[in-house]
Amino acid sequence: MKKVLIAGAAGAMGQKAVALVNSMPETKLTAVLAPHLTADQREQFGLDPDVQIYHQLEQIDAGVADIWLDFTVPAAVYPNVKYAIEHGMAPVVGTTGLTDEQEAELVAASKQHHLGGLIAPNFGMSAVLLMKFAKEAAQYFPDVEIIEMHHADKKDAPSGTALSTAKLIDQVRPTHETNPDEVSTLDQVRGGDYHGIKIHSVRLPGYIAHEQVLFGGAGEALTIRQDSFDRQSFMSGVKVALDKVLSLNELVIGLENIL
Template sequence: MKVAVLGAGGKMGSTVAQTVIAQPDLKLVAVVDPRLSGIEFEHATGVSGSGLSISGDISEIVRSGADVVVDFTTAASAFENLKYCASHGISAVVGTTGLDQTKMDELDRAFIDADRGCIVAANFAIGAILMMRFAEIAAGFFETAEVLEMHHETKIDAPSGTAIATARRIASAKLVGGSSFLPDSTENSLFEGARGADVDGVRVHSMRIRGAIAHQEVVFGTMGQSLSIRHDSYDRSSFMPGLIIAIRGIQSVRGVMAGIDRLIDDRLSIRSERGE
């Protein structure tokens, strides 16, 4: 399968490219980043083995014959990039957060019309995905819940996409069970933001700490007990196994699919049938 990377000059983009190069069944055919146009990819990123120069033009993904594009740019850029991919019949895997529901719906129609797939995931770390799943299971048994996320100091959005997704999923799981979390009884916040952001009734707190990568803890409480479910990514390589699952599984997707939970479930089902 031929893979192109958009945002290839960034930390995540270059890690993606390096990971793709190492896969025997994948071939890196294009690296695109307008900021570094014309520079040899190895010289710009230190990643060897591609033999490619960075292009500043998204049309390079078409010229290269890419089957799938991996996008780690910004939300504004990703939306236009994905429309371009759909219009040219190229599937996409996206690690960029910040696409609102209106844009997601528009992209879903575009990829369905193109008979192609697009996976949009807030987090590709398999541990993070399992953390969200475990939190959904726990939600029905506790009366209060809050999410604490910590990322590196250069992250520009808050809360993180993973934190927002987690809060929404546990709030929804609670409602499906016929109840909701207890309301916040705080009446007097001495400083603005002291209780964090309210995401569907779940408080979310964001920290930006130098030296951190991506960390999240979901804390549940009920009478006489609490439960903490935590995931830590210490290196960007933690996102790569899930990303490779998404790239290899994209051919089974039509339209836009949020997250890679279904692909992980498929793998678990196969292993269960084999008795592994």
């Protein structure tokens, strides 16, 4: 039986994760990290009486879990995952906001501790396929921009999925020149810039998670788009990660790398 701790169990994604873990016959939810969740809210948040509730990292008991499932916030994810690795818990991370340097440090720490794990910018299969298809298309369409649209409460921009898409595109697209005469009359109107790839972030009520990759060529255009209308769509990818994470020997970046 795999023992799982969920960090951020009281949040929207955390609650989906609680239901998922409770439904899996070979996993057991043994603990949660939720700063504001109280013992009398157990039933409301789907927690059995024997699930440990922790409010701070320092309170967590040794050996309470084999897997650390993180759906928290960008400010907390790095210290959370670092703590998990140092205390022998294989991290499965759906929280975005980690820098390249932080990811590299966590991968190095996982190797040092001989511990597997997964950081996934997106657990939705449509998003994973969008990134795969965009990388393929970028070899033929080097002129590309990315638009990502998320709910108004999302704390980081651009999204981890959009940034990962840009990184994958950057690996393969041919060198080309941008318009040297372009003039912007409004600051940042052209969006963020990742190695010449423009990324535009939209934050509006009513949205969940959506991304478009727009490619332009001589006399033609290609648009690849994915839409996540319900957070439940991410749980199929989380289940794959929970099934496979203990067989990994280091921290892996991207769900597509364990499918």
